[in-house]
Amino acid sequence: MVRAPCCEKKGLKKGPWTLEEDEILTSYINKHGHSNWRALPKDAGLLRCGKSCRLRWINYLRTDIKRGNFSNEEEQIIIKMHELLGNRWSAIAAKLPGRTDNEIKNMWHTHLKKRLLNTKNNQPHSNTKKRVSKQKIKISDSNANSNSMETTSSNCTFSSDFSSQGKNLDNSIICEDPEDSFVTMPQIDESFWSETITDDETNSMTISHELPIQEYPYNNSLENFQNPFDDDDGMGFWVDLLIRSEESTELPEF
DNA sequence: AATCCGGACAACCGCCGCCCA
């Protein structure tokens, strides 16, 4: 074997990335690409392991990352995809352009899982409101205090994500209820969560698991949700399921 | 004002499968 040994951890830095490191990584990848993650940190002059660089790039620095709160449509797609695929975050992420598996995984564990749990316990809806957190982007470095940016107008929060090199990766507007910083969510029928799956549909699910993950045209709205799979190839089920459950484009209340 | 606590999310760890020598 001629390859270098894996994971030489001596002297490698861990923990939050600094703005300077982000800049180095971004400019290196923009210039040379990332064909070899293991060699990259050494070539770029970073005291990080290749894995750490890869993670930082994929989850944070990539320019095509969509940042900001998940839309209701995105949340519902995650829920439905999770019903079908389980914890296959990367497969779910492949269906949500601009979202990373890590982001979706975090979203699931911090928000969606609890909602589903509450629903399945048949707990009454405590209220009809869902908190919307203000988007606040942090750039982790020694001067972190000065790196958060947030502006608020009367009833909307406009947040800009300034990542490395001052690049604006995403601008997002989070509208809030002007009275109490909550948004009111409509209620939908409990049957939303208990779709009956027929034998035919189950078969379709089984088949779909064996197919390569494909991207479907997701245009930020389920009204624009096109099913590229139809039923011929067995991928139609979950798409149909999503569409059928989307009479309302809002999330249920808990 | 200080402290505590829980939520959110970035980052790390370990495993697995693929690919290459």
Add this chain to the structure above:
DNA sequence: ATGGGCGGCGGTTGTCCGGAT
């Protein structure tokens, strides 16, 4: 055919921050 490196993935942990007390 085999063994090891590498990338990718999912689970878990660490850290920060805001709200509550």
